[in-house]
Amino acid sequence: MSDKIYKLLLLLLMTAFSGFTQAKKTTFTFKYHKGLAPLESYWFNVYKPLVNNSLGEGNQFDKKFISTVKSGDSCETKYEYKVEEITCATIADLLGHEIIIIPGDHITIHIGKENKTRIAGQSGAFVRQWVHELSYTGRNKFVYSMLDTLSTFDGDLRNGSLSRFKKEDPDLIGFCKEVELRYQNRIRFIENYFRIYKIPSTVQSFAKSEIRSAYLRNLLVPLMWHKNISDYPPEYTTLIKNTRFTDQNLYFKTNLYSIAALEFAFWINQAPAEKDKSLSLIRQYDWIKTNYQNKIRDHQITGHLDNIVQLDYGKSTFDSLFIDFSSIATNKIYMNYLTRNNISLRNKQSVVFTYDQAKTSIITNYNGDKKQFSELIGTKPVVIIFWASWCKPCIEELPYEKMLESNYGAKIDFVYISVDYSKPAWITKGKELKILNNSYYLENSMKSEIVKHFKITTIPRYLIYDKQGKKVDDEDLVPSDKRFGSILETLITANFRGKIISPY
Template sequence: MRITYLIFFLGSCLSFQFTAGQSTIIIDNLSDNKFFGFFYGNEFNDLESSIKLRQKDLFGGYLSRYSIATDVPLVVVFTNGSAMNGSPVLLYPGDTCEVHDDGSGGYSFRNRINRNGDFEILDKMEQEYGFVLPGNLGLILSSRLDIMYIVDRVRSAYINRKMFIKNFEKAHLISNEYRIATEKLIHQKYAISLLFPFYLPQDSLGYNFENLPTEYYTILNDGIEGVFDDSQLHLNSYQLVLWNYCKFLSINSLNTSIEFVTMFQNATQHFSGKSREFLMFLVLKKYTGKGLPDFQQNAETFLREYPESDYREYLLRLIPNDLTNEMLKLANERLIAFNGTDITWKQIIDRNKGKVVYIDFWASWCKPCLQEMPYSASLRDSLKNKDVTFLYISLDRNKDSWIRASSKLNFDYSQHFLFKSESELKNLFALQAIPKYLIIDKEGNIYSPDAPRPSDPRLYNTLLKLSVE
């Protein structure tokens, strides 16, 4: 079940972290022959593990101290290698957690500021009533499954967990902060478990969601009441609530060609605040690399709405992988060179292999495009001794207008090209609005499909950095 949890919990293992000002310290005080490992989810819904964080000392041995840079609380799950055992602990920035043998094959956790009850509560709850995994994993969604029987089990587990917190608090020293945080966590777990029809695998016949009982919807609506809270966004349990509730809202489009578009629309229209921003990002992340026709347009909607988003750089690293593959499929598409001859996209890229390529999509009738040209000339001069090439590709429909406008710019004509009227590349790069700019790195991969304008001070440093890498 632990392996199942890893897949369900995150679904992806791409590593990327915020730069954080604080650290959580984990100290391994176990015997040398005991397996030790842990994992947790980060703000991007990715899995981080002790394997990634291991550091060696001067003699080549592994240190027993792990430091997690974080500004937010984390639920860290410790594992001894058994597929059925996991020990969750809620750790805050600045906490130091010592991990010891508990004498029975498991772990015990000690907090250096004498609030050991804080570190023990989730682990004890896991042992008594489960916490790490929704209790309905392992089931198959089919017309034969008794939905309300599963719902009753979920409700019973939630009631037992709430009672457990009250009883635990009577016998152990637990801070008010941890008690409140634990109550929110088990509410999130309850909501996730109620949403099981939208993440359980279906049998070979599929499942008709119209068969869900009316009573199920009533209980679900009651269960999610009060669960949406931007302050919980750093926790993967809350991220899973957002994801699966969005699937619930998209119930009629699941497993159809419009699933992605509907999920993105529902994330946009039915959520607010930071939860909305994260969920829009997560939908894009989950569907990247699938060659979906509306993907690029929706990705750019997100980037326009949230230009300063903490997810922006991460997303820009994902989108190019998808775009690069699609771009390579169009290698033989023809454009018009300034001398009037045809040239393929591959020929243009091959000419500049080993260089950073900054592409300016413009047109003679586009005033904002022309306003950027002096900045482009200045930037090009500043980088003339670097491995950076500037290309200018016009969307003009009138060839003569393009030639006249290009001649006035006094640029290197060999870097000027014109799209043909029916261009798949133009559609791929989602050029519904210009000016637009794109960066291709030295390896020929798209680095940024929505690069800064020449007038943006950030662009010089970006191009300079890429040129020396």
């Protein structure tokens, strides 16, 4: 082969390889008002499917800063993201805009002004899961706007509430019909969208999976109200009993498929009247082990065992299930995760901090002023709320917290303590959510003495104190539960008869 031909072939090969690697580079250009997003803002984080948020796996796509251009009041920031396959993702904004990414795309995302969160949809009013409207430009712009458009039509897929049904006495026939109607409406809408905008087939399958998973999750709601599967109309009893989530691609590349799988394993094996919690934990484990295989099975069991440890459901239960899992697990990463986290968590739990040691934990406000935790209590009743910018359940409870604060704020202090690992993330998210008064950052975050003293392993977490500085038993309730408001109501009356945990 002549030297000239060799060089020509080498050039062609390099060109082809360059084209291939370029196709994998996915860039998002964010256009926004200069006051909205600082350079280190969470806005530029693009989150992987929810299944990656657990088990120590990275929950964001790797990104590389390209440039920022400012012109008057407008800014334009470009990032490159490492995305290898078509996948669901979430752009940060409150609970986030759900999108489906096509690798190699170059999309411009226009961040609009704040918009009202409660809007009217096909099935009635609902709360939008984001604050700012987004619009997209680029070759596949209709792919990126698809799930936002669907949410505006009939509610966010991640929020399955059907508000007119009461948990005390739900009409299960009417409930199932309502869930079915919403599902059919969404399917008709999205199929019409596919036709109009010529959506690629793989993207179609992901979108339909999200809609189907939302439908199945909605059907489980009465079980959360302590109904039994046998209470459902027969066809839905059969559907729930026979549903399995075995598509590995959908499990790891979409948001709701894996969540629905976990919820099915949990709720259909619950027995509300069962006093021994370990029995349902073992039943859930056996159900996952029987009905799933390989990586899905290993991921589900790892998440299940991790919950047993994190929520302190019992060392003996964990140990027996862990030994059994060790004999069948095919994924060493998950086994190593369980071993490492189990040892680490038990070591932490063996360290006990008294309240006298913990009360000096330092909290800092937006201005950088510091005080000790103990300074929050002892002058008037107070509700202390532990939260973080990345915590979706925390943000979901915020409207209820604000409602209670508007009702009782004159007599009860509401204090927000962030356990974020990053102060900028706390400041940015706190101000975006308008958590302006009594907002603090906990120094040392989840490693602080106050967190260890109260064994805070999950958030949101609430501590309630009376005006004498005594901790009140909140029964592990959250503000969205009406009983939480009842505790506050009785707390400010002279004849409070709630249970006092003394001293701390």
